Amino acid sequence: EDKVVQSPLSLVVHEGDTVTLNCSYEVTNFRSLLWYKQEKKAPTFLFMLTSSGIEKKSGRLSSILDKKELFSILNITATQTGDSAIYLCAALNRDDKIIFGKGTRLHILP
């Protein structure tokens, strides 16, 4: 059965800290991995990763995919209170199936 596992499930850090969120997957005919940020309502798209070893960056956020070890990480440097959210990881396969992880709830203390 295809699955996506995120860790940790919950994380509390202080403002200014750097965090690393993990996503591992076991998906048949894997195509791409996506990261979303969900604050109060709608998840917003962060990254789509298709190639292994190529880092994608957006401001203080970056992500990379390892297709050999079947995982991805999302890094957030110099965290701010506005980074508090649920971070969702999802895997797409070549049959157009999408599987979401349960998310990591990140809370940044001021």
Place this chain on the structure above:
Amino acid sequence: SQTIHQWPATLVQPVGSPLSLECTVEGTSNPNLYWYRQAAGRGLQLLFYSIGIDQISSEVPQNLSASRPQDRQFILSSKKLLLSDSGFYLCAWSMGRFSQPQHFGDGTRLSIL
């Protein structure tokens, strides 16, 4: 620019009552449309997706149905709600099949009493 609207934002319904949640997309044509349910601690579960008018695929057997009467309108329905239908329902659209990132609406929080 494209926008997605979902309503209502919150809904409280008794067991056995019918349901209709609506989702519309503006600023694009022939989008792919999706309904998800997000239960606490269980991530996002894909319920239905549609690649065109009256073309609906169901991902999981359930008490719900979906319809797409117009190109940019996607409706989630039930004839009789169950307690287990409670959750946060999200509509999403994309411009291709799943190979493109999906963009989500603000969601409907459904509570069944």
